[in-house]
Amino acid sequence: EDQVTQSPEALRLQEGESSSLNCSYTVSGLRGLFWYRQDPGKGPEFLFTLYSAGEEKEKERLKATLTKKESFLHITAPKPEDSATYLCAVQEGGDTGRRALTFGSGTRLQVQP
Amino acid sequence: ETGVTQTPRHLVMGMTNKKSLKCEQHLGHNAMYWYKQSAKKPLELMFVYSLEERVENNSVPSRFSPECPNSSHLFLHLHTLQPEDSALYLCASSQVPGTGRARQYFGPGTRLTVT
Numbered sequence: 001e002d003q004v005t006q007s008p009e010a011l012r013l014q015e016g017e018s019s020s021l022n023c024s025y026t027v028s029g030l031r032g033l034f035w036y037r038q039d040p041g042k043g044p045e046f047l048f049t050l051y052s053a054g055e056e057k058e059k060e061r062l063k064a065t066l067t068k069k070e071s072f073l074h075i076t077a078p079k080p081e082d083s084a085t086y087l088c089a090v091q092e093g094g095d096t097g098r099r100a101l102t103f104g105s106g107t108r109l110q111v112q113p
Numbered sequence: 114e115t116g117v118t119q120t121p122r123h124l125v126m127g128m129t130n131k132k133s134l135k136c137e138q139h140l141g142h143n144a145m146y147w148y149k150q151s152a153k154k155p156l157e158l159m160f161v162y163s164l165e166e167r168v169e170n171n172s173v174p175s176r177f178s179p180e181c182p183n184s185s186h187l188f189l190h191l192h193t194l195q196p197e198d199s200a201l202y203l204c205a206s207s208q209v210p211g212t213g214r215a216r217q218y219f220g221p222g223t224r225l226t227v228t
Contacts, residue, residue, distance in 0.1 A: 101158070102158075103155040
């Protein structure tokens with residue numbers, strides 16, 4: 001059974017204080033690892049997809065990296081508008097790979113001015 | 114605006130009511146999904162439709178009944194719900210290419226409260 005564990009559960013940063021969010025996963029054959037951002041009362045908004053260990057992707061202040069067991073979402077010099085819940089999800093691969101995603105519980109990030 | 118719309122955005126219903134949630138995608142995708150998001154719990158997959166055929170049913174109680182009349186529309190019919198069914202219900206869609214590597218686009222969700 002696929003498992004996704006995110007840490008920390010909640011994180012409070014000062015504006016400009018860089019940090020990283022962790023996503024550990026267990027899956028039989030990774031087809032893709034996805035990062036989403038979710039604001040209160042809204043649906044998840046896509047950020048990145050990573051497919052293989054060693055891959056990195058960047059968007060503005062965010063950078064996602066992937067190893068065989070975990071992914072990190074690095075936030076450099078965050079701003080208050082980066083406050084949100086960040087969700088990690090995996091898609092299983094293989095011949096019988098499911099199309100749906102298995103999500104972690106998320107990291108609730110608050111950036112204070 | 115992700116191209117996936119959901120109505121209503123908020124719904125309050127009694128345990129004896131029957132209601133339906135609607136999802137529509139304008140992205141030309143051929144797979145659609147229902148997820149449930151409860152407070153402090155991960156998103157839980159409920160149903161998957163691919164090419165209008167239900168391909169996954171994640172042990173969801175029969176009081177939830179999905180319907181996918183075409184590749185652009187998805188419904189979730191609700192009846193005799195319980196208070197613990199109160200949650201944010203999210204619809205998503207994706208393309209289903211041969212490799213299956215398809216990102217999912219989410220709608221804004223329907224906030225359901227069962228009284």
